[in-house]
Every structure is written in structure tokens, then in C-alpha cells.
Amino acid sequence: MEIRYIHPADSRPAISRVYEKSWKYAYQGIIPQAYLDSIPEGRWADNLDRSGLHTLLCVDGGSIVGTSSFCRSRWAQYDGWGEVVSIYLLPDYMGKGLGRLLMNRTVWELFQLGYPNIFLWVLEENTRARAFYERFGFRQTDDVLTDSIGNRNLREIRYALQSGS
DSSP states (O other): OEEEEOOTTSOHHHHHHHHHHHHHHHTBTTBOHHHHHTOOTTTTGGGTTOTTOEEEEEEETTEEEEEEEEEEOSSGGGTTOEEEEEEEEOGGGTTTTHHHHHHHHHHHHHHHTTOSEEEEEEETTOHHHHHHHHHTTOEEEEEEEEEEETTEEEEEEEEEEETTO
């Protein structure tokens, strides 16, 4: 198993499949099933090469099984912070320690980029992900977003990892 940066030759549709399968698994009962079922192949492929976005891949035996993306905060009120935009694994690879390795590397890379404070957004109802982030020292803040996904209003809460805390 290897964790590395995305290469130009890496298949963007294969990386997007990690997102698609993870969403369909992790968000069952949170996001309406009709929306999850309607996610098209390649939905996230075009987002992977956005300027300023850094993407890591978790590769097992030549297959892409996980991914994370991170960057400088996309939110003006958190200027100077690093942001974990996403972290996903194929469902068969969840619960095997790969998420921990991928998150450790993601946080380390953000520290290397000069961000001593890091945050992420997580769906309030996603208790499994929230527990995962809390194991890394991320703490819930009072910041909340309301998002509509599949005609359902969902709350996202901000978690922060601050140096010295």
C-alpha cells in the first residue's frame, strides 16, 4: 500500500469512483437514496486538477482505493488555515487503518505547507466520520453551514485542529 500525490497519468475516472462508491456507502440514511443512486460516473473527475488543490492517493496493488484533497482555506473568514476538502476510501477498505494513514499524511502535508491550523466540514449526521476526525484531535466548532443535497437540508459542522491545543 502506498500513499502518494496524484500523477498526470492517474485515471481521474478511477479516482472519481472512490468518491462515488464512498458517498453511496457512507451517506446511506443521511443523503436521500434517490440522490445517491443518481450520482453519475465521473462526477468528481473534473474537480481533481483545480488550481491550488492538492490530492493524495492511497494505492493498493496498483488500484486506487482512497483519496484525500486539501488546500489553503477556501473561506475568507478562515484565511491562513489549511483545509481538508475531502477524504474517502472504497467501502471494502474502510475500517482497516488506511483512513488513519491517509489522514496522517494529509495533516502532515498541510503542516509542511505552513498551516499550523487545519479545519474541515463534516455532515452533522455522519457520526462515523466525526468520531474518526475526533481521534485525530479535531474538535467541533460552533460554525455551521446548511446545505441542500437531494432536496434535503443538511447541516455541516466545522471541525478544527489547532496547533498548541
